[in-house]
Amino acid sequence: MSRRTLKLGAILLGAGGPGQHHTWLDPDVAADASVDVHWYIARAREAEAAKFDLVFIVDSQFITPDSPNHYLSRLEPLTLLSAIAVHTTHIGLVGTATTSYNEPFNLARRLYSLDHISGGRAGWNVVTSGDAGTAGNYSRDEHYDYPTRYSRALEHVRVSQGLWDSYEADAFPRDKESKVFFDRTKQHALNHRGEFFQVVGPLNLERSRQGQPVIFQAGDSEDGRDLGAAIADAIFTHAATLEQARAFRTELRRRAAEKGRDPENVLIMPGIFPIVADTDDEARARETEILGAKSFDKALAELGRPFGWHDFRQYDLDAPFPDVDPGSSFRTQAEGIARHAREHGLTLRQVVQRQLDAGRSPFVGSPLTVATEIQRWFDGGGFDGVSISVNSPREFARFTDQVVPILRERGVVREEYEADTLRGNLGLPLPENRHTAARRTPEPVR
Amino acid sequence: MSRRTLKLGAILLGAGGPGQHHTWLDPDVAADASVDVHWYIARAREAEAAKFDLVFIVDSQFITPDSPNHYLSRLEPLTLLSAIAVHTTHIGLVGTATTSYNEPFNLARRLYSLDHISGGRAGWNVVTSGDAGTAGNYSRDEHYDYPTRYSRALEHVRVSQGLWDSYEADAFPRDKESKVFFDRTKQHALNHRGEFFQVVGPLNLERSRQGQPVIFQAGDSEDGRDLGAAIADAIFTHAATLEQARAFRTELRRRAAEKGRDPENVLIMPGIFPIVADTDDEARARETEILGAKSFDKALAELGRPFGWHDFRQYDLDAPFPDVDPGSSFRTQAEGIARHAREHGLTLRQVVQRQLDAGRSPFVGSPLTVATEIQRWFDGGGFDGVSISVNSPREFARFTDQVVPILRERGVVREEYEADTLRGNLGLPLPENRHTAARRTPEPVR
Structure with missing residues (x-):
């Protein structure tokens, strides 16, 4: 198989995340973007027109009056992504949701509901909630400690994946002639009893077109990298230099291989903040302006x-x-x-x-400069894709209309969507239902 | 003020709820309706064209192979309603969600996110999860007992309402000229410490257009009626005869008044299953056919x-x-x-x-017969509105196209939406933020 094209994600940041105190003042940025579903739908459609793989909605749940503008008041990721789903057709829909303060049955169900609503385009960015204050919103005196947060996250994901296998793909014939709605032998309880959760199941939702939502992960600590290598189909990260990026990618691929996984199925997609102008000089001037506005x-x-x-x-x-x-x-x-x-x-x-x-970006310059630098990192093994922070429609359009066409001409990014599921477009295999697999091989299912 | 018009709700039941084993076999019913977001969007748009007040998505989370078809595999209510929200403009969006197996911060946030996404059209049907087996999906050995379920529900709703008051209506000036995004004096923590929950807050979502989602409730037990009288803006129920319906409504209004509430702000909206045909005889024949198909x-x-x-x-x-x-x-x-x-x-x-x-309905006959019977119950104090079960688009169209126009001509139902929020259309007052109220009256906030 030829190498995959560069994957493209758009991080939709509304009125501006941490360090983006200035963005809402830009005349091009809607000051109420963080709570305006139509702002998100418009950006997702622009990203889809540029053949992006996915939009990404970040999240947190503990705020103080000093929180970044976007954090103070924003839509909840999965309700927001459902609304985006029915105004798009191909782009992936990835939302952050915490394993620390959700029950797996509830969260797995909402993610799978989004997967059905979008026709197989859902992704889950697995987080453990960094803000210690979050505990106070969930009847707990103390935040979970680091090791507990990560062990709980691993079990949470495993339980969710088990629930997503509750029904085999052919469990619902719904044949009006023979009057067979449902094949009861294809429904499976989970009966999970673990360290953090006991979940009987089954989940009340049949198999989705991509089988299981795509798992994203972003933790950068030792525990975070270990979790990512174990569960993630794709990893968000930061990257200041190509050397750092390559070292991170090499390490994560090695860790995944050590866990018996194919490293080709772990995509590294750091967040980048390209600043594009007609000339390199203008772009550098724009960067100075942005930094000064903070x-x-x-x-x-x-x-x-x-x-x-x-x-x-x-x-x-x-x-x-x-x-x-x-x-x-x-x-x-x-x-x-x-x-x-x-x-x-x-x-x-x-x-x-x-x-x-810290907003200083390695990707500042004319469209040609930025496209060339992105290609250099991609060819140099720095990443499998990039995640672009989006506040300003004007800045985003510079990227989609001026940088992406250059990358496309060079064969770095796709011409057209290969599939209409997120797994399909990311080039990831469709997972087989564990119970269907067990039917083929007569060994007992664990 | 003149008396309100009859309120209309559509219970969207996909492939068929309890006792509706036959509905999916109808050539007019999409067998996969329960998992098809486009089926729901189409029905909601039909209901909106007929000036219905709301669509209603029921829910449960524990299944066995013997569960009703619709229960075996269905979309989660709040993700589904978000998708419907962005394809409708006026109709209310009411979803069932359990207080027994959700944390108030998570659920209040999702409901409020839906309220923003829909521009102020969200409603919450508060339930306590009947199926004892649900406990097994949430790491609990035993289901909560009856009194615990209802005390927990009351506290859950009060916490949610407290979280929805986290921001006063004018907390976000977002004035680019004066560079004022946020007025930190208008953000309020909740600091709730109760029997079941401790929630610090604030919620990370500003005030919605209708202030607070509309509260629905359906419990019919002693505890359920008491909860409804305490918290509900509207109550779903069943009604076999006008006398029963009138007795229920009278009792609930009395209970609400005893709790210091205005009974005019507690709307009783029983579910009904009208069977409409060109003539009374044909409608009775259709009823026999439906009962026989079970x-x-x-x-x-x-x-x-x-x-x-x-x-x-x-x-x-x-x-x-x-x-x-x-x-x-x-x-x-x-x-x-x-x-x-x-x-x-x-x-x-x-x-x-x-x-x-039990599917036998008091509302069987020609359009004129059914309209007259509904009006008789409404004028006789049996209900403030009705909730119609919807499986078949054809049957639903008979109601919207043939029964509703008669009711409209008689002034029983509205000509046009009065508002674009659910509270506005139900004729319910917009609640004032408690902190804003406290500013006007110099007494301390509890």
Whole structure:
């Protein structure tokens, strides 16, 4: 088989996620985008016209008055994606949902319902809820600790996949002539009894066109990478340089192979923030403008998030970066920030400035420059696809109308959708129902 | 104010609910309706064209191979209603969701997301999960007992309503000129600590156009009626005769008044199953045909459901109705069946036959006959609205195209939508945010 084309995802960020304090002020950005279903539908249709593989809706559930604009008030991912599903036909629909504060039966059901509503285009970005404060919204005094969050996530996904196999593909003949609606031998209870969950099943939803929703994952810690290698069909990540990206991809593929999986079926799709203008100079000027528009005060408040919303405003900005417990929220990120500050002897002000500069993108320039750089990373083994952050329809159109055609001409991205399921377009195999498989091989099902 | 018009709801039952073993065989009924989002969208648009107030999606989560066809495999209500929302403009969207096996933060958020996606047309049918087997899908050894289910439901609704008041209506100026996105004084945590739930909040979703989703409720037990009187804006029920219907409505209005509520804001909307044909004779013949098409064997299996899926196939059909524990599933219904059998000395076969006949409708006849009977019940205080079960597009069209116009000509139902929110069309007041109210009156908020 020839190598897959570069996969394209659009992260629809409404009025602006962390570090994007400025985006809503852009005359081209609808200030209420985060709660406007029609804004999302319009962006998804644009992405579909450009033959993107998927749109991606991120999520979190704990807010304070200092949360990023988009977090303060936004639509819930799976209800939103259902609405997008019936105004699109081919693009994949990926939503974040937490394994820490959902019951597998409820969540697996909603994801599978979306998979049916979209005709087999659903994807699940499996997360464990970073914000420790989330516990307080779910009748718990304390957030789950790191190892518990990740073991629970693994079991949650396994239970969900078991529930999605409740019915074999031919369980519902619905034959009016013979009056056979249902073949009761093709319905299977799960009878799961594990460390975190007991789930009898069966799920009350028949097999979907792609069999199982596609699993995405994004954790970057040791536990996160291990979970991704075990369960993920695709992995979201960050990538500052081609070398970093290649190292991450190589490591994840190795880990997946060690778990007995085909690394070809683990797609690495880092988020990138391309800044495209008519010339390289104009694009660099635009980048400077974007970085300058960010608010130091908001960045100072948001710096608290990885540290469990610790309030950094209490410290002297020009003293060394304070010694703050990284906690259990986004531990890897908090530890990374603190370690870098310590190693480089940075002040709090310098750390905040570094966060402001973090929007600096390796993909800045004319359409030709950006397309060439993306192709270089793709050919260099840096990623299997990219996930583009979308706030401004104008900026997104620059990418879809000017960069994508160059990549298409070079054969890097597809001409046309190969399939109308997400698995089909990502080039992933359709999973066989475990009970159907067991019928062919006379060994007992575990 | 003049009396409200008769409210109209359409219960979209896909391939057929309990007792509707035959409906999927009708050439006019899509056998896969229960999992076909486009089937639901088409019916909702028909209902909207007829100026119905709402569509209603029922739900349950525990199945066995003997469950009704529609229950075996169906879409999840809130994902489904989101998809319907973006293909309709005025009709209300009411979904069943259980308080027994959902966390209030998750469910309140999804309902409110639907409320935003639909522009203020969401309704929540509050249930406590009848099927005892549901517990096994949610890591619990035992189903909650009756009193616990209802106390939990009351607290769940109160928490949800508290979360929906997280933001005052003017919390998001989003003024690009003054660069004010958000007024942090208008965001309010809930800090709820109750018997069943602790929820800090705030919910990450701003105020919707109708303020709060409309609350529906259907429990018929003592506990159920008490809950309905306390929380419901509208109540689903059954009604075999006008006298029964009037007694139920009178009682619920009295209970609501006792709780300090205006009984005008508690709408009683029983489910009815009109059978309409060109003449009364043809309609009665059609009724006989429908009753005859039902399957005795399936009715025998389904009889187990109110008794916690007790298997009645083990008994002699012609012996007296067996003495079976009504359990904690649908206790009121099970007790009612057993009591009636005992009082009338019925055999098991007679009880099953009575269940088969239960589809017998007081609303059978020509369009004129059915319209006149509905008006008689409405004028006689039997109900504030009716909820029509929809399987067959042809039968539904008979109602919308032939019965509704007669009711409209008589001024019983509306000419045009009065509003584009569900509250507005039901004639219910828009609730004021509690924190906004507290600003006007200087007493402390509880």
